[in-house]
Amino acid sequence: MIDYNERIPNNVNLSENKTLQRALEQWQPSFLQWWGDMGPDGSTDYDVYLRTATSVDPKGWAHFDYVKMPDYRWGIFLAPQEGTRKIHFGEHKGQDAWQEVPGEYRSTLRRIIVTQGDTEPASVEQQRHLGLTAPSLYDLRNLFQVNVEEGRHLWAMVYLLHAYFGRDGREEGEALLERRSGDADNPRILTAFNEKTPDWLSFFMFTFITDRDGKFQLASLAESAFDPLARTCRFMLTEEAHHMFVGESGVARIIQRTCEVMQQLRTDDPIKLRAAGVIDLPTLQKYLNFHYSVTSDLYGAEISSNAATYYTTGLKGRFEEGKLDDDHALQDSHYEITDVEGDRIVKRAVPALSALNDRLRDDWIRDVQSGVDRWNRIPVKYGVDFQFTLPHKGFNRRIGIFTDLHVSPAGELLSGVEWTRQHQHWLPTEEDRLYVHSLMGPCLTPGKFANWIAAPGRGINNQPVDFEYVRFN
Amino acid sequence: MSVTTDNTQPVRQHLIDPEVCIRCNTCEETCPVDAITHDGRNYVVKFEVCEGCMACVPPCPTGAIDSWRNVDPATPHTLADQYAWDVLPDTTELDQLEASTGGAAATPAEVREITERATAGHGGPALAPWSAAHPYVNLYTPERPVTATVSGNHRLTAEDASNEVHHIVLDFGATPFPVLEGQSIGIIPPGTDAQGKPHLLRMYSVASPREGERPGYNNLALTIKRVTHDHEGQPAPGVASNYMCDLKKGDPVRVTGPYGSAFLMPNHPGASIMMICTGTGSAPMRAITERRRRRMHLKEPGELLLFFGARSPGELPYFGPLQKLPESFIDINLAFSRVPGEPRKYVQDCVRERADKVLQWLNNDNCYIYVCGLKGMEAGVIEAFRDICRAAGSDWDALRPRLLEQGRFHIETY
Numbered sequence A: 001m002i003d004y005n006e007r008i009p010n011n012v013n014l015s016e017n018k019t020l021q022r023a024l025e026q027w028q029p030s031f032l033q034w035w036g037d038m039g040p041d042g043s044t045d046y047d048v049y050l051r052t053a054t055s056v057d058p059k060g061w062a063h064f065d066y067v068k069m070p071d072y073r074w075g076i077f078l079a080p081q082e083g084t085r086k087i088h089f090g091e092h093k094g095q096d097a098w099q100e101v102p103g104e105y106r107s108t109l110r111r112i113i114v115t116q117g118d119t120e121p122a123s124v125e126q127q128r129h130l131g132l133t134a135p136s137l138y139d140l141r142n143l144f145q146v147n148v149e150e151g152r153h154l155w156a157m158v159y160l161l162h163a164y165f166g167r168d169g170r171e172e173g174e175a176l177l178e179r180r181s182g183d184a185d186n187p188r189i190l191t192a193f194n195e196k197t198p199d200w201l202s203f204f205m206f207t208f209i210t211d212r213d214g215k216f217q218l219a220s221l222a223e224s225a226f227d228p229l230a231r232t233c234r235f236m237l238t239e240e241a242h243h244m245f246v247g248e249s250g251v252a253r254i255i256q257r258t259c260e261v262m263q264q265l266r267t268d269d270p271i272k273l274r275a276a277g278v279i280d281l282p283t284l285q286k287y288l289n290f291h292y293s294v295t296s297d298l299y300g301a302e303i304s305s306n307a308a309t310y311y312t313t314g315l316k317g318r319f320e321e322g323k324l325d326d327d328h329a330l331q332d333s334h335y336e337i338t339d340v341e342g343d344r345i346v347k348r349a350v351p352a353l354s355a356l357n358d359r360l361r362d363d364w365i366r367d368v369q370s371g372v373d374r375w376n377r378i379p380v381k382y383g384v385d386f387q388f389t390l391p392h393k394g395f396n397r398r399i400g401i402f403t404d405l406h407v408s409p410a411g412e413l414l415s416g417v418e419w420t421r422q423h424q425h426w427l428p429t430e431e432d433r434l435y436v437h438s439l440m441g442p443c444l445t446p447g448k449f450a451n452w453i454a455a456p457g458r459g460i461n462n463q464p465v466d467f468e469y470v471r472f473n
Numbered sequence B: 001m002s003v004t005t006d007n008t009q010p011v012r013q014h015l016i017d018p019e020v021c022i023r024c025n026t027c028e029e030t031c032p033v034d035a036i037t038h039d040g041r042n043y044v045v046k047f048e049v050c051e052g053c054m055a056c057v058p059p060c061p062t063g064a065i066d067s068w069r070n071v072d073p074a075t076p077h078t079l080a081d082q083y084a085w086d087v088l089p090d091t092t093e094l095d096q097l098e099a100s101t102g103g104a105a106a107t108p109a110e111v112r113e114i115t116e117r118a119t120a121g122h123g124g125p126a127l128a129p130w131s132a133a134h135p136y137v138n139l140y141t142p143e144r145p146v147t148a149t150v151s152g153n154h155r156l157t158a159e160d161a162s163n164e165v166h167h168i169v170l171d172f173g174a175t176p177f178p179v180l181e182g183q184s185i186g187i188i189p190p191g192t193d194a195q196g197k198p199h200l201l202r203m204y205s206v207a208s209p210r211e212g213e214r215p216g217y218n219n220l221a222l223t224i225k226r227v228t229h230d231h232e233g234q235p236a237p238g239v240a241s242n243y244m245c246d247l248k249k250g251d252p253v254r255v256t257g258p259y260g261s262a263f264l265m266p267n268h269p270g271a272s273i274m275m276i277c278t279g280t281g282s283a284p285m286r287a288i289t290e291r292r293r294r295r296m297h298l299k300e301p302g303e304l305l306l307f308f309g310a311r312s313p314g315e316l317p318y319f320g321p322l323q324k325l326p327e328s329f330i331d332i333n334l335a336f337s338r339v340p341g342e343p344r345k346y347v348q349d350c351v352r353e354r355a356d357k358v359l360q361w362l363n364n365d366n367c368y369i370y371v372c373g374l375k376g377m378e379a380g381v382i383e384a385f386r387d388i389c390r391a392a393g394s395d396w397d398a399l400r401p402r403l404l405e406q407g408r409f410h411i412e413t414y
Helices: A018-038 A103-126 A137-164 A166-178 A200-221 A227-265 A270-275 A281-299 A305-312 A352-381 A416-425 A430-439 B026-030 B079-084 B109-118 B239-245 B279-294 B319-323 B347-353 B355-362 B375-391 B396-405
Strands: A047-052 A063-068 A334-341 A344-351 B011-015 B036-038 B043-045 B067-071 B146-155 B165-171 B184-188 B202-205 B219-225 B252-259 B272-278 B304-310 B330-336 B367-373 B409-413
Touching (some): A018 A103, A018 A166, A047 A137, A103 A166, A103 A227, A137 A166, A137 A200, A200 A352, A227 A270, A227 A352, A281 A352, A344 A352, B011 B043, B109 B202, B109 B409, B202 B219, B202 B239, B272 B375, B330 B347, B347 B375, B355 B375, B367 B375, B375 B396
Parallel strands (some): B272 B304, B272 B367, B304 B330, B367 B409
Antiparallel strands (some): A334 A344, B036 B043, B146 B165, B146 B252, B184 B252
């Protein structure tokens, strides 16, 4: 007999909610089965130095110790309730936040939660083989930390489905474990989560860029009128930050290593640099372009009536809605989007409500840009003349205004012929991918790092960099 | 000889490593006192606001938050400095020194202001005596006070006295609240002020010795005068003093602190202590006296000399118990300024009367001097010291810096 209250750290009074407890008792074996099948490859017996949340206060949710991942205590945590929270945007503004799901929004909210929840197991599946080629124990540990936290985020969403959506919710909970990333018959819901994460450069780019989409989605759901969803997302954001750290610092360490070798060899010739076993900066720029443009699609069409409805009905706010100074209804305001007029790319003001997807995308772009700005300090430090740039919003898009158009990273509209001729300069080619792939191989001695990546400045939880972050048994 | 004591002790300033920080905002979100902010480049910590509570440290995904530099409290790294950094500044020789934790801001602003005023007489807190015990400070902040329970409250002054002074005992149960004689605590009165803001904390000196008002109990005593009029004599009921004086046994009280790391008693046998006080300034003197009284049986060398001023005997807190102390233990000199039919006598008059002994003590490295009470007495006492020195052909202004350097001269006046 498993004591679920003990087994599942929680702050939702799990032991007193028998219905929920029974539902999770049925779901947990399926989850562990899924983790065994689709979780990190061959990792079952490893002791991993992981951070486990055991409560929501700052001290409680950063408990570090060695854990075997199947024994990780996936907990259910909601940020603490703040008095009687009021809805602070949309047509219900000023009313009490909902503690139960209003009937008229039931299916929409369920879809929002399922879509968000689906990305969590999807990314674990995408990353499941990476452990075999980890560039260091430190990185392996970070990968596993990201994986178990994606698992916890799945738990968080399944908790909402089970606790508030009855039988439908339970069925959705099962379906979350049945879809598979990249599966032709039963794929994950969003395209970007069916792409492969074939190498560590892709993993770092993914956590830097795509998990940042997660941050902005969670942040806008953390404003929701449905209080349990808001509080769940609020707490998930604290963990999401670690994922972006893994990505940003991962790429930064690759840039640093390349710059070190460029300085030693006094060359910026990609051929010589590849011969020296590091990833040349133009190739890194191509990976950045790819992940940036694919993730940009996750925000949906620039003009969206769904987004307007979600906002007006209070289901999903803007990024930092509570800190914005306007009427929080947006009925009469406008927002400037990037549009195409004939053969020109132009700015156009549209009703702000219809442009909320694009607005969230713009918030995300600013955040990505500030990370790229920090990367750009590294070449400067090494005296290397290279700066990373984000491509134009219309570059390589499959959703929205730019779907059928060809736009260069600099923002010029191109003909199909021109795009075909040029795109290999902007997106990773098969040859680029093969080269990066050729570098991948395990480097698992404590304190040692693969040749293509620099050691981090600090260890995890103030441990030394050569700490044994993962023990193989 | 240097004129002032260099009593600049470095403090730990909390910083964020801009090289490692990924701007995830978790720290800003977590900080209970809004000490963290950011611009387009860096996340930064407000030195004056950060209490060093460490709430932001475990949640930081990068470890960038766990960065500290020792600085001169007068010149911390400003926000403008921090916004401009690409990397943390190099460590300095200050980082080799032991620093008080949590930065200057660990001490609440009102406590710093009151302390500044109280010690203005000698230009800020002096050094503690070399044999003082190490004090705990800032264990409980206004944001996270400890709740004590009133275990006693009785009036010290006579029923017909114009001043109503109370002896109040607070019990801390199982919560640690270590204090030394001479330290203060903060009291947060419940409710809000006229502007609807929570009341600021009020500071009171502890009147009991370190091992508790009742030895072996986790309690302490305060000496509190009910304030009914302001300095100009206009009716002005003091929020905190009335709240405290009206407390009943069993009532909860929100307490912060302890505060104070200078006005501490010497602990080495042979140290003599001169105490000059008026009114409720007697609180720390009572603590010191009580500490020594409880150790009387040890027959340690070192004398006590007390100058104590009040309007009349009935208004002298602890008058009864004082009378019972043997002369061999403490040399008591009382000054009453409002006894009918007698000339007004102030505490500095007593000091002058004992000029020979005072002079001898001023020049004895084993004698420590404590002055506590109303601001008005301070100038009078200093003037008396100056006159006593002059009469003996020595110079108070030359002696004073030496007293400060040796941690032998302490003033707290209000």
